[in-house]
Amino acid sequence: xxxxxxxxxxxxxxxxxxxxxxxAAAVRATRMPMVITNPSLPDNPIVFCNEAFQQLxxxxxxxxxxxxxxxxxxxxxxxTAVCQIRQAIEGGQDIAIELLNYxxxxxxxxxxxxxxxxxxxxxxxDFFFASQLDVTDRVNENSAMARQKAEVEREVExxxxxxxxxxxxxxxxxxxxxxRVKNNLTMIGSLLRLQARTIKEPDTAxxxxxxxxxxxxxxxxxxxxxxxxxxxxxxxxxxxENLLSxxxxxxxxxxxxxxxxxxxxxxxxxxxAPMGLVLNELLTNAIKHAYSNGRQGKLTVKVKRKxxxxxxxxxxxxxxxxxxxxxxxxxxTAVVERLAxxxxxxVTWADARPGTLxxxxxxxxxx
Numbered sequence: 001x002x003x004x005x006x007x008x009x010x011x012x013x014x015x016x017x018x019x020x021x022x023x024a025a026a027v028r029a030t031r032m033p034m035v036i037t038n039p040s041l042p043d044n045p046i047v048f049c050n051e052a053f054q055q056l057x058x059x060x061x062x063x064x065x066x067x068x069x070x071x072x073x074x075x076x077x078x079x080t081a082v083c084q085i086r087q088a089i090e091g092g093q094d095i096a097i098e099l100l101n102y103x104x105x106x107x108x109x110x111x112x113x114x115x116x117x118x119x120x121x122x123x124x125x126d127f128f129f130a131s132q133l134d135v136t137d138r139v140n141e142n143s144a145m146a147r148q149k150a151e152v153e154r155e156v157e158x159x160x161x162x163x164x165x166x167x168x169x170x171x172x173x174x175x176x177x178x179x180r181v182k183n184n185l186t187m188i189g190s191l192l193r194l195q196a197r198t199i200k201e202p203d204t205a206x207x208x209x210x211x212x213x214x215x216x217x218x219x220x221x222x223x224x225x226x227x228x229x230x231x232x233x234x235x236x237x238x239x240x241e242n243l244l245s246x247x248x249x250x251x252x253x254x255x256x257x258x259x260x261x262x263x264x265x266x267x268x269x270x271x272x273a274p275m276g277l278v279l280n281e282l283l284t285n286a287i288k289h290a291y292s293n294g295r296q297g298k299l300t301v302k303v304k305r306k307x308x309x310x311x312x313x314x315x316x317x318x319x320x321x322x323x324x325x326x327x328x329x330x331x332x333t334a335v336v337e338r339l340a341x342x343x344x345x346x347v348t349w350a351d352a353r354p355g356t357l358x359x360x361x362x363x364x365x366x367x
Contacts, residue, residue, distance in 0.1 A: 033057075033132040035069065036118075039125055043068045044089065047127070056134060058104035069130065072111070074102035085115065092117050092125050098135060110139040171231045178226035185219035210284070210331070213250065217280035220246060221272050234272035236310060237264045240279055240303045247283045256291060257298040265305045271367035274339040275312075278347075281332045282314040282358050290318025290355060297355075310362050317355035336360075343367055 033053035035046045049064045057064070057072060073082060081099040088095035094116045101111040112133040117125045192212050199205045224239050225231075240262050248254060267275060283301070291297055295318070302313040336358075340347045345362035 033134075035064070035130050035132075037069065037128045037130065039089070039128060044128065053132065056103075056109070056132060057101075063104075072101040074100070074108065076100050076108070077102075085113070088115060089128065098139070108136075109134050110136045171229075174225075174231045176226075178222045182219050182222035182226065185215050185222065189215045189219065213247070213284055214277060214280060214335075216246065216250070217243060217276050218273060221276040225269060225272060230269075232269055233266040234269045234275075235264050236267050236272075236275060236279075236312075237262045237303045239272070239276060240301065240312075243276070243279060244283060244301055247280065247287065251284075251287050253287055253291060255296055256287070257296075259298060259300040261300075261302040261304065263304055265303055265310050265364075267310060267362075267364055268367050271343060271362075274342055275362070275367070278336050278339050278343070278345075278360055279312060279314075281336045282312070282360070285330070285332045286314055286316040286318075286356070286358075290316035305364075308364055310364055310367075312360040313357065315352050315355060315357040317352070320351045320354055321349060321356050 030050065031052050033056040034050050035053055036048040037044045038047045041047075045066050045068055046064055047066075049061060054061060054064065070082070077100050081097055084097060085095060085099075087093075094114075096112075096114045098110055098112050100108055102108055112135045113130060115128060115130045118127040118129050120126050189212055192208060192215070196205055196208045196212070199208060220243055221234075221239065224242065225234065228234070241260075244258070244260070248256065248258075283299075286299060290299075297317045300313070300315040302311070304311045336347055340360060340362075343362050344366045345360055348359045350357045350359070
């Protein structure tokens with residue numbers, strides 16, 4: 001009987017426990033495919049294989065014993081894995097590795113191989129013990145998952161590229177709109193300036209000039225919008241730096257001392273125009289009313305972020321106002337208060353002793 005023949009094959013393994021060795025009995029009886037090779041013989045041949053190994057490979061015991069394990073290799077077996085096994089044998093080391101093997105009928109299976117040397121009392125290697133496990137299903141599942149993952153990643157990349165292209169197209173379109181709005185506002189400003197030259201009445205000319213300043217402020221907003229790579233946000237700090245320079249240049253008041261504490265504060269681009277106009281009104285009101293008749297002094301401008309709020313402060317050192325009272329009557333004040341309401345912001349006016357301090361506080365996520 002085959003079981004008896006398998007048992008007698010273990011007699012060829014010279015072990016101190018003899019044929020009754022429980023190690024040999026376990027190797028013979030286990031359902032895990034196992035082989036034992038003898039490195040003292042030429043080409044380290046198989047000297048024992050159990051029934052499970054024969055069933056796994058499709059070879060009979062007579063076709064297996066006496067051959068090197070490489071007969072299970074085939075065209076698609078990874079040479080790197082084979083090299084690693086050879087190096088482990090030459091170095092007398094354990095190795096656990098997966099490689100593609102071939103059955104007698106030519107079909108393939110993924111073999112989870114564990115190879116370990118068996119040493120005698122002197123430390124010399126008498127045998128190599130190798131167990132095998134058919135992990136084809138797991139490898140195929142992993143391969144299928146890897147293919148699905150790759151397909152998903154390709155689809156994500158494709159859709160991301162489509163979205164990026166759409167965003168770039170939208171950005172280009174919005175930049176073009178902002179650019180044209182800026183150009184139109186600049187043209188309107190030029191026409192109004194031509195008209196202003198024909199007006200002789202000082203009060204009317206002053207009102208027209210104030211309107212021109214508001215148009216210029218809006219043009220500056222749109223200029224920064226079309227120059228920005230981010231179409232969803234607007235840097236209020238950078239705008240404040242530009243606007244302060246423009247307002248002082250237009251007023252001719254380069255004799256005023258400036259103190260600035262301005263940092264980059266990102267606000268939604270939808271709030272850029274009203275916030276820009278508020279800042280413009282605060283600056284122009286301070287210059288016109290605190291430093292009229294050529295009066296000199298220091299203008300302080302701050303744009304900061306504190307927690308979730310953007311804080312804008314414009315302070316002059318002019319005559320000042322009664323504490324807590326807003327400037328009365330002027331269109332600029334009305335514009336600031338109405339725009340602040342639109343922005344869900346608060347505006348406070350305070351006597352800075354000397355001068356006036358105007359503070360705007362807006363919650364960024366409410367803009």
